[in-house]
Amino acid sequence: MSGEEIAEKVMRLVAELRQGGGLEKAYELVALIKTLVPPGVEWGFEISRQPGVSYIAEGGRIIALSTTRGEFGPFMETRIREIALRDLPPQALARVAKDPEGFVAELAKHLDEWRARASPSHPLRSLIDAFLRHISRG
Secondary structure, eight states: OOHHHHHHHHHHHHHHHHTTOHHHHHHHHHHHHTTTSOSSGGGOEEEEEETTEEEEEETTEEEEEEEEEOSSSSOEEEEEEEEOGGGSOGGGGHHHHHOHHHHHHHHHHHHHHHHHHSOTTOTTHHHHHHHHHHHHHO
């Protein structure tokens, strides 16, 4: 799927969510955007932060990043695990469903920041360029 096609589908889903599209449309939106986000936790896009866990899209997948304080002192323990899209808890999608425009605007800003630093030959570059061009016109 091209960047333009992804942008069109994203804009359609945003409109449906604005009209009360519900949780199913929020899952569809996250499924689409996860294909755009470059790999690596450092460039992952945070979908939601819940107590003790952040849900992040990165490299075509969803990860749950858990941070806990160690039993003996000020040490932090971090765990990363890949989860299926449907394993995202409904409360993690509340922001997506409530403010889809804001969610997509944050994604576009995040991708634009990545693009400013990424190599022109990165495999995702043309896809993200096309997505950002098209979404900014929408």
